[in-house]
Amino acid sequence: MKTPEPGNNTPNERDDEEFGEEEYDDFTMLERLETLREDMEDLGITNLPELIERIEKLHRSLDNK
Numbered sequence: 660m661k662t663p664e665p666g667n668n669t670p671n672e673r674d675d676e677e678f679g680e681e682e683y684d685d686f687t688m689l690e691r692l693e694t695l696r697e698d699m700e701d702l703g704i705t706n707l708p709e710l711i712e713r714i715e716k717l718h719r720s721l722d723n724k
């Protein structure tokens with residue numbers, strides 16, 4: 660039986676590497692979403708339309724100064 664040469668990944672090794680990157684992406688997304696939730700809670704914002712309205716209101720306020 661021939662052993663793989665260094666640098667040539669077997670299908671299982673490629674799957675493990677791709678899963679690792681995908682898992683990392685999932686953890687990164689989870690961290691971003693949790694931070695967003697905490698920020699929204701700190702600001703008293705409970706939904707996306709409310710967030711959009713607050714942004715628009717601040718833009719109008721700054722434009723009028």
